Amino acid sequence: MNAEVQSTPKVPEYRETLLDGVDHIEFYVGNARQAAHFYRSAFGFDVVAYSGPETGVRDRASYVLRQGDVHLVMTAPLAPDGEIAEHVRLHGDGVRALAFQVEDAGAAYQDAVGRGARSVAEPHAVADEKGAVTLATVKTFGDTVHTFVERNEYEGAFLPGYRQEFKSGTGAGLQLVDHCVCNVELHRMDEWVDWYNRVFGFDVFQEFDESDIATQYSALRSKVVRGGRGGSITFPINEPAKGLKRSQIDEYLDYYHGPGVQHIALHTADIVETVGWLRQQGAEFLAAPSAYYDTLGDRVGDIDEDLERLRQLNILVDRDEHGYLLQIFTRPVEDRPTLFFEVIQRKGCRGFGKGNFQALFQAIEREQEARGNL
Ligand code: FE2
Numbered sequence: 596m597n598a599e600v601q602s603t604p605k606v607p608e609y610r611e612t613l614l615d616g617v618d619h620i621e622f623y624v625g626n627a628r629q630a631a632h633f634y635r636s637a638f639g640f641d642v643v644a645y646s647g648p649e650t651g652v653r654d655r656a657s658y659v660l661r662q663g664d665v666h667l668v669m670t671a672p673l674a675p676d677g678e679i680a681e682h683v684r685l686h687g688d689g690v691r692a693l694a695f696q697v698e699d700a701g702a703a704y705q706d707a708v709g710r711g712a713r714s715v716a717e718p719h720a721v722a723d724e725k726g727a728v729t730l731a732t733v734k735t736f737g738d739t740v741h742t743f744v745e746r747n748e749y750e751g752a753f754l755p756g757y758r759q760e761f762k763s764g765t766g767a768g769l770q771l772v773d774h775c776v777c778n779v780e781l782h783r784m785d786e787w788v789d790w791y792n793r794v795f796g797f798d799v800f801q802e803f804d805e806s807d808i809a810t811q812y813s814a815l816r817s818k819v820v821r822g823g824r825g826g827s828i829t830f831p832i833n834e835p836a837k838g839l840k841r842s843q844i845d846e847y848l849d850y851y852h853g854p855g856v857q858h859i860a861l862h863t864a865d866i867v868e869t870v871g872w873l874r875q876q877g878a879e880f881l882a883a884p885s886a887y888y889d890t891l892g893d894r895v896g897d898i899d900e901d902l903e904r905l906r907q908l909n910i911l912v913d914r915d916e917h918g919y920l921l922q923i924f925t926r927p928v929e930d931r932p933t934l935f936f937e938v939i940q941r942k943g944c945r946g947f948g949k950g951n952f953q954a955l956f957q958a959i960e961r962e963q964e965a966r967g968n969l
Pocket residue numbers: 774776858860937947
């Protein structure tokens with residue numbers, strides 16, 4: 596057990612309604628203005644709010660991007676020192692905060708800290724003429740944090756300190772955060788699964804091991820934890836496993852310099868439409884081997900979508916006992932091979948595309964090899 600994962604002698608009973616869902620995901624980036632433009636032009640997000648020197652914030656500039664219920668915040672430092680600059684120096688552009696919507700930030704914070712979470716910021720109110728919100732923050736894996744956001748009846752653009760802004764991104768049909776995946780170090784997955792269970796009452800939803808997730812070279816283990824109101828928050832947690840060569844998780848950990856968010860999966864109601872549009876806008880996706888589609892019909896049975904169109908767009912399909920899902924993965928969205936996005940459409944299926952791991956990991960390994968990291 597390491598210092599980050601503390602145990603507490605007495606754990607009060609968990610109340611499921613404490614976390615209502617994902618409020619927003621904040622990235623620390625080198626240049627927030629350019630990052631915002633990228634997510635607007637390539638992924639169709641609207642820019643809806645801004646904070647920086649013009650709104651009285653001296654040390655950072657932040658842009659809020661919205662599409663459906665998905666809110667991404669791009670934050671850049673305005674000086675060479677401080678927490679944001681240090682995060683960018685060490686990790687490159689990446690996710691700093693997975694923020695939860697809560698009814699009572701004070702209670703959520705006290706509960707989490709009482710169960711062993713480390714404090715980053717105690718509950719504090721921030722206000723402007725549009726109202727007040729209460730925020731509090733605890734640490735999770737690596738330099739990543741969870742912020743509790745209690746909005747009350749706040750009527751402003753995003754949070755106090757932000758002004759309303761509107762630059763349309765036209766939309767790509769992305770609706771909500773389906774899941775966020777984190778990569779942790781070898782032999783640390785179970786500690787973090789326990790942490791999410793103890794601190795937030797998350798249950799293990801699914802697990803995968805080397806026999807599910809292994810290619811000729813690289814492998815990983817994964818457990819999926821889920822919780823919050825109605826199971827609205829889902830975090831698969833990966834750790835590397837031994838393969839013939841270096842796991843894609845090791846490559847991530849090397850370039851991110853520690854654990855962090857590996858990918859964010861965004862749900863769409865029409866993946867063919869969404870991915871067709873994203874490709875036109877220049878979003879880059881991993882390519883499935885063309886042989887993948889030759890056997891797809893046998894593997895997943897009848898589906899509503901045109902197989903030829905899925906092949907053109909490189910969309911993957913998987914099925915479980917509840918139905919099927921369609922998914923596709925972007926290439927990393929930074930120069931470092933770290934964070935990427937997934938676009939997913941669920942037609943009953945509750946899984947994460949286990950049947951696609953082989954094809955997907957071969958595609959990742961081709962890119963890893965091109966980087967000289969296999
Ligand atoms: Fe995923």
